Amino acid sequence: MTRQMLQGCRAISEMVTLCRPQVVSAYPITPQTVIVEELAQIVADGRLKAEFVNVEGEHSAASTVLGASAAGVRVFTATSSQGLLLMAEVVFNIAGMRLPVVMVNANRSVSAPLNIWNDQQDSMAVRDSGWVQLYAENNQEACDLILQAYKIAEDHRVMLPVMVCVDGFVLPHAYEMVDLPDQEDVDAFLPPFAPMYRLDPANPLTLGAYAEPDKYMETRYMLQETLRATLPIIEEVARDFSKSFGRPAHGAFEAYRLGDASTVVVAMGSMAGTIKEVVDELREKGQKVGLLRLIAFRPLPAAALYDALKNARDIVVLEKAVSLGNSGPLATELRALFQGRPASPGIDGFVIGLGGRDVTMEDIRGAVSKAQEGAVDAEFVHLREDLELEGVNA
Amino acid sequence: MPEVKEKAKGKDKSFDHIFSSGHTACPGCGQSLAVRLVLRAAGRNIIVVNSTGCLEIFSSKYGESAWGVPYIHSLFENIAAVASGVESALKATGRLDDVRVIAMSGDGSAADIGFGAISGMMERGHDVLYVCYDNEAYMNTGIQRSGCTPFYARTTTSPPGKVSLGNARPKKDLPQIILAHGVPYVATASVGYINDLDKKIKKALSIRGPKYVHVHVPCPLGWGSDSSRTIDIARMAVNSGLFPLYEVDHGDMKVRKIPKKVSAEEYLKLQTRFRHLFGKDGARDEVQQIQAVADANIEKYGLMSK
Numbered sequence: 001m002t003r004q005m006l007q008g009c010r011a012i013s014e015m016v017t018l019c020r021p022q023v024v025s026a027y028p029i030t031p032q033t034v035i036v037e038e039l040a041q042i043v044a045d046g047r048l049k050a051e052f053v054n055v056e057g058e059h060s061a062a063s064t065v066l067g068a069s070a071a072g073v074r075v076f077t078a079t080s081s082q083g084l085l086l087m088a089e090v091v092f093n094i095a096g097m098r099l100p101v102v103m104v105n106a107n108r109s110v111s112a113p114l115n116i117w118n119d120q121q122d123s124m125a126v127r128d129s130g131w132v133q134l135y136a137e138n139n140q141e142a143c144d145l146i147l148q149a150y151k152i153a154e155d156h157r158v159m160l161p162v163m164v165c166v167d168g169f170v171l172p173h174a175y176e177m178v179d180l181p182d183q184e185d186v187d188a189f190l191p192p193f194a195p196m197y198r199l200d201p202a203n204p205l206t207l208g209a210y211a212e213p214d215k216y217m218e219t220r221y222m223l224q225e226t227l228r229a230t231l232p233i234i235e236e237v238a239r240d241f242s243k244s245f246g247r248p249a250h251g252a253f254e255a256y257r258l259g260d261a262s263t264v265v266v267a268m269g270s271m272a273g274t275i276k277e278v279v280d281e282l283r284e285k286g287q288k289v290g291l292l293r294l295i296a297f298r299p300l301p302a303a304a305l306y307d308a309l310k311n312a313r314d315i316v317v318l319e320k321a322v323s324l325g326n327s328g329p330l331a332t333e334l335r336a337l338f339q340g341r342p343a344s345p346g347i348d349g350f351v352i353g354l355g356g357r358d359v360t361m362e363d364i365r366g367a368v369s370k371a372q373e374g375a376v377d378a379e380f381v382h383l384r385e386d387l388e389l390e391g392v393n394a
Numbered sequence: 395m396p397e398v399k400e401k402a403k404g405k406d407k408s409f410d411h412i413f414s415s416g417h418t419a420c421p422g423c424g425q426s427l428a429v430r431l432v433l434r435a436a437g438r439n440i441i442v443v444n445s446t447g448c449l450e451i452f453s454s455k456y457g458e459s460a461w462g463v464p465y466i467h468s469l470f471e472n473i474a475a476v477a478s479g480v481e482s483a484l485k486a487t488g489r490l491d492d493v494r495v496i497a498m499s500g501d502g503s504a505a506d507i508g509f510g511a512i513s514g515m516m517e518r519g520h521d522v523l524y525v526c527y528d529n530e531a532y533m534n535t536g537i538q539r540s541g542c543t544p545f546y547a548r549t550t551t552s553p554p555g556k557v558s559l560g561n562a563r564p565k566k567d568l569p570q571i572i573l574a575h576g577v578p579y580v581a582t583a584s585v586g587y588i589n590d591l592d593k594k595i596k597k598a599l600s601i602r603g604p605k606y607v608h609v610h611v612p613c614p615l616g617w618g619s620d621s622s623r624t625i626d627i628a629r630m631a632v633n634s635g636l637f638p639l640y641e642v643d644h645g646d647m648k649v650r651k652i653p654k655k656v657s658a659e660e661y662l663k664l665q666t667r668f669r670h671l672f673g674k675d676g677a678r679d680e681v682q683q684i685q686a687v688a689d690a691n692i693e694k695y696g697l698m699s700k
């Protein structure tokens with residue numbers, strides 16, 4: 001184990017290298033670019049023996065790793081924002097074809113207006129694709145989740161793609177202390193990919209067959225059931241990871257000072273660090289506040305979430321996404337969890353930090369106190385008051 | 395190309411039935427015949443990557459696959475990229491000397507929606523043979539115009555009407571565009587000339603790097619032609635000059651000469667997609683425009699012995 005000060009992109013690409021993918025394909029997009037630049041250099045230096053395929057767009061990046069995975073090798077790709085939207089068709093296809101692709105998405109806003117900074121609207125747009133989606137808080141966790149992602153994806157009980165979501169700029173461009181495991185330990189934890197099926201003339205299979213109405217529904221049912229059955233495997237892999245590397249891995253979510261909390265903030269990704277500061281501060285003032293940091297948005301650990309949140313009075317959802325025309329997607333899903341169940345906490349939804357707007361401690365304090373006052377739904381936090389917002393306050 | 399190793403003992407050594415009968419192609423389908431011939435030429439040590447389209451639909455229904463070789467279908471526009479990935483995986487695992495990757499699509503996938511991906515695959519130099527079966531429209535969705543639809547052809551999205559005579563643009567010259575990528579081998583072929591197609595596929599597979607074979611395949615349903623005359627009509631396209639046959643092997647061009655020229659009118663008259671060009675008073679002037687396309691090809695490629 002080597003503990004060192006590394007830029008996030010470097011740490012992530014070193015971790016990917018330790019996982020030994022044999023085909024890497026990507027197309028540059030800010031803020032993912034720094035990750036694939038590092039990987040290209042690592043391949044150029046011969047430290048990773050892989051084919052690095054420079055494609056002409058993200059649709060082809062996803063398609064290239066799809067083809068390579070179907071041919072039986074471990075693969076890696078990364079993207080952001082518009083790139084993820086461009087490859088969305090292939091993202092769905094990869095899951096339907098049950099290929100264990102691992103992708104890092106450096107979360108970024110979606111256009112228009114063009115904005116290269118962080119929020120999570122991009123990955124939310126493909127939440128229904130059949131991928132496992134894991135959200136990292138910091139660069140250490142981003143690395144740890146990449147290693148766990150391969151283990152989960154390639155498990156023969158799963159055989160599904162995994163997207164590791166890292167907040168763009170906030171993680172890949174930041175320097176943090178990161179422990180990178182030794183190659184022997186990674187190899188012991190993650191053996192070479194053993195495909196269940198692959199393109200091979202010695203055993204000719206048809207992959208990607210088309211299904212008429214008499215068969216299609218069963219394939220979607222199998223995806224749904226497999227994703228549900230992946231929840232305990234995520235926990236199992238997290239336990240194995242902790243045992244192998246002596247560092248906590250939280251599985252589907254992290255409970256922070258949740259025990260007796262009557263107000264629980266629920267959030268995903270890098271803003272959790274700031275939220276923990278606020279939780280500590282409010283705890284010192286005697287308020288019973290905690291944080292539930294969701295890591296696995298898909299599959300959603302519904303039963304465990306219900307149990308973890310059922311004693312709360314107020315649930316404050318802070319999310320970097322909005323389902324335009326409705327509420328924040330995470331708030332909506334949490335409300336559905338409590339529908340018709342004995343526990344019935346207030347669930348307040350805040351949309352925060354879109355397009356790279358800073359999420360400050362003051363914003364979080366404000367949201368918590370507002371939620372304690374009364375019901376809030378899809379409230380945009382920290383909007384400017386000096387701009388005339390056409391059609392809203394014109 | 396490596397010697398084709400017959401791995402499956404006792405199986406059809408002629409490779410005649412790698413692509414099984416019993417699939418659901420229409421009677422007289424030029425594409426299904428061409429696919430069988432391509433596989434016969436290629437043998438069993440291949441991986442086929444197929445786009446969405448007629449071929450995929452009539453051959454790969456779940457539980458009823460016609461493919462005796464490993465086959466993957468992903469999407470409509472991405473097969474050049476999927477094939478790039480398959481090839482990269484073979485390369486990474488040292489299997490590329492034993493296995494050839496063949497991407498197969500129709501003209502709509504190749505010339506239109508998947509054009510960017512093909513260009514990328516060719517430019518990057520992947521060791522893949524791309525075979526485009528050109529039936530000159532989107533037949534799987536019900537005969538819509540593609541970039542390869544010829545001048546004045548009727549399709550459901552280029553219908554003749556009071557102020558239109560069908561497709562208003564000449565056919566996109568995809569083989570020449572692929573050739574401009576500097577790839578080692580580009581050929582045109584026709585299902586009407588079986589031996590020529592066979593030779594071109596074998597030659598293509600003997601060359602490392604990206605190669606492209608564009609096969610003209612009549613579609614009786616889309617063209618409104620007699621399903622028993624697919625081969626005749628394919629030959630007439632060639633012998634009119636409307637679909638010139640040639641190969642360019644490392645810059646060296648060879649053409650297939652036309653033994654006896656067929657007029658464009660004779661070819662067009664056998665297909666209802668051109669019926670609106672013929673009235674009570676005979677052929678309209680536009681037929682002469684199509685003849686001019688044929689003549690220009692004959693001149694450009696030197697298709698007639700002088």
